[in-house]
Amino acid sequence: MSKIYAIISGKGGTGKTTSAINLGTSLNHLGENVIIIDGNLSTPNIGIHLGAPIVPITLNHVLNGQAKLEEAIYEHESGTKIIPASLSLKEIGKINYKALPDIAKKLKRITDHILIDSAAGLGKEVKSIIQVSDEIIIITNPEIAAITDALKTIKLTQEMNKPIKGIIITRYQGKETEMSLPNIKDMLESPILGIIPEDVAIKKSQAMKNAVIHTHPKSRAAKTYLTTSRRLLGEDVEIEPPIRLGFWKRLFGKG
Ligand SMILES: Nc1ncnc2c1ncn2[C@@H]1O[C@H](COP(=O)(O)OP(=O)(O)O)[C@@H](O)[C@H]1O
Ligand SMILES: [Mg+2]
Incomplete structure (x- = not known):
């Protein structure tokens, strides 16, 4: 069954x-x-990240009944399909969120997995996306400000009766100033779907307008995003230790 x-x-x-x-x-x-899908309709960036900043037909046009859904689907050189949002301020001013449920239904007929990137905050834009989704993926960094906001987001999704698929902790460095993984788990009371380390390969892949799995397939970011996506598919893949231990640490660890 298709899932959003x-x-x-x-x-x-x-x-x-x-x-x-x-x-x-x-x-x-x-x-x-x-x-x-770029569901960050007020400040979109999926298209920018993947090298398609300006496209003729976007999600905004579909929402406003000016184009068919199929016309807004583009294929990135990696073969991945995307639906960008409009960068034009004129389009951003008149977003018709009421059309989202219908678009969601149509999308489920044509593909198996739909990932909707969303804006920050918990405003109308984000709520409309939660409403049409089957499950929620929470992204946080291992720091108190992000975790506090993640907790608020979890509460909102619970109020809206939407299940949390899991938490992805990104930009993990294992520094003393970060919150520990057990503390994060305790605070958020949700399963951890993946831990993505801070990795310069991410910045490099973004400069190359591509995904890290294609530009730097051997990087830790590529490997951890791949295992996270396998967990999303329901595979039982163990969470990898988030930090590669240094040579000396490993020696001490053994002793
Ligand atoms: N694992 C990572 N390692 C290094 N930089 C990262 C990583 N994940 C995200 N970033 C950087 O963090 C910044 C914010 O990421 P972005 O995906 O745009 O966040 P959001 O969509 O939540 O606003 C970007 O500059 C991006 O390059
Ligand atoms: Mg964003």
Whole structure:
């Protein structure tokens, strides 16, 4: 059965867009049928990240009844399908959220996995996306401000009766200033779907307008996004230790 996942966080800049793109391309790499949607309608960036900043037909046109859904689906060179949102301020001013449920229904008929990248905050835009989603993926960083907002987001999704698929902790560095994984688990009371380390390969892949699995397939970010997407498919894949231990640490660890 097709599923729609909302990718949300509360706080801005946690890695929602990065995760939507890299989970989507990982699923595509695994042979799954997936569409990534830019549901960040006020400040869209999926298209920008994947090298398609200006396209003639966007999600906005479909929402406003000016185009058919099929006309807004584009294929990235990696083979992953995306539906970008409009960058034009004129289009952004008149978003018809009421058309979203109908679009969601149609999408479920044509693909198996739909990932919707969303804006920060918990405003109308984000609520409309949660409403049409089957399950929610929360993106957070291991720091108190992001976790607090993630908690607020979890409460909102519970009020809206939407199940949490899991939490993805991104930009993990294992520093003393970060919240520990057990503390994060305790606070959020939700399963951890994946831990993505801070990795320069992410920035490099973004500069190359592609997903890290294609530009740097051996990087830790690519590997952890791939295992996270396998967990999303229901595979029982163990969460990898988030930090590679240094040589000396390993020696001490053995002793
Ligand atoms: N694992 C990572 N390692 C390094 N930088 C990252 C990682 N994940 C995200 N970033 C960076 O963090 C910033 C915010 O990411 P983005 O996906 O745009 O967040 P959001 O969509 O939640 O606002 C971007 O500059 C991105 O390059
Ligand atoms: Mg974003």
